[in-house]
Amino acid sequence: MGNDVLRNLRKDFLVEFRSRFALNVSASFAAIVTIAISLTAGGVPFSPKVQAIVLWIVIFFSAMNGLSHIFVREEDQGTALFLRTAVNVDSVFVSKFIFNQAFMAVILAVVTPLYLFFLQVQVLHVAHFIFSVAAGGVSIAAATTILAAMVAKAGGKGSLFTIISFPILLPVLWISISSTSAALNAPSPTGGNLLFLLAFSGFISVISFLLFRFVWLED
Amino acid sequence: MRPINIACCILLLLLATGAAIPVEKAGDKSATLAAGQCLHAQDMHKNTPADPREAENKPEPSTTLYHVMGVVLFIWIGIAIFLFRLDRRVARLENRIPFKK
């Protein structure tokens, strides 16, 4: 299984690196939205709560633009059938899961500095801020892996991914927003929210792992 | 969605609105403003005519409640007839089609 996962991951990274399509779309989307908000606000700084909401809305929609690509590409290029027959279902899930986490990390690495730069955000607790963003990103990537597989099976229809992800990611967004806004201005933010995010991502990963075979395999 | 689903939707919607909206009229306005929440000045003003009646302890027997109940029962009868006919039609089809065991 380990070898399969590594081989799959290597292939996924190579294919993605060759075209950089998903990454380009997500990063450009994030940049455009952040700049648009900053431009239209005319340099007026928002309150910390609004800043946190804006950050997570941008992250959520950037992620929605790119995260389904990993499975949609397999179905589009017709490689899904090969992958289904040649590679064990669990290793497919694990490799795609890791790829999505890496992809999400890259998106966060693009979005967060842009956001800090353009929206005049002053972070009070830097470590807590970084951990909040990272934990929220991990949860989003963990929950959307199986959803991406479902969307790919449904024909990769663009907005469907957002629609089906939203109810499941709502708790993540809520908690990430409150955690981020605490990092921006609370006197002493606590780690309870981060713990919730990690628990959620662990839980949803396990459930996705168990359910993945029903989504991926065909009769 | 099949037509049956849509029909169920509409009928149930009717039941709910029929059950709910007229009650607002029937309800005692001063009593509906629960525990001092959201007391608007306008509502207070509307309530004043009702107060002397309460002081006399002779509440007028309201017929609105019966009207509302009539409407709700009527809607229910509609739904019941619809369901009954549907049930019978499905049963007839089931009898006609020989199911494989």
Add this chain to the structure above:
Amino acid sequence: MKIISAAVKSVYILMPAAIVMAFLWAPPAQVLGDSSRIMYFHVPIAWVSILAFVVAGIVSILFLADRKGSFVMFDGIAYNSAVAGLVFTVLTVITGSIWARISWGVFWNWDPRETSIVIILLIYIAYFSIQGAMAHNDNRGRIGSAYLILAMITLPFFAFLVPRIYPSLHPDPIINADRTIFLDDRMRSTLAVAIASFTALYCYILHIMNRMMKLQNHIEETSHEAD
């Protein structure tokens, strides 16, 4: 099968009884007055929308866990339950917002229970979007069921979260059985009859839908065989 169809038909007796009890027999609530009678419709409808959701989830689990092929049509039952549940959820929102308008003065205020029902509504919408996108796809049942299970499993997180985010305005004494300030015996028994009759109504609708699905599948199979 006979017993089920007899039991669900009790709705023909229970529902008129519930309506008459709700309007004539139950006393008006002390603070809310006659408008509290909407409770005998709103609470059972809300209960049914949760019930339909849970039934859809459990049936989906059975469908996916099934290896012997004894629950072949259970994805269809989950779908039917979700359809009925969607209708009841919309009705819950409507009756609830009317009641909220009467007692709180606003139609909507993101109270925890309102938030939870909206989340269930969003899950239903997502579920039907998937089902709609996968029409004529053999994997439709499996993927829809997997999504329903995934969505159902995240609900406990909401139950933990939502009350911490939004304070509640809901009339707890009316709903919680342990604080019986507003609920006397007649109100409670009316509510029980109303809940029973709406549950029977849901079961009846589900029963009819399942039978129609069975007929439809049978007709499709025989027409395929004829080809």
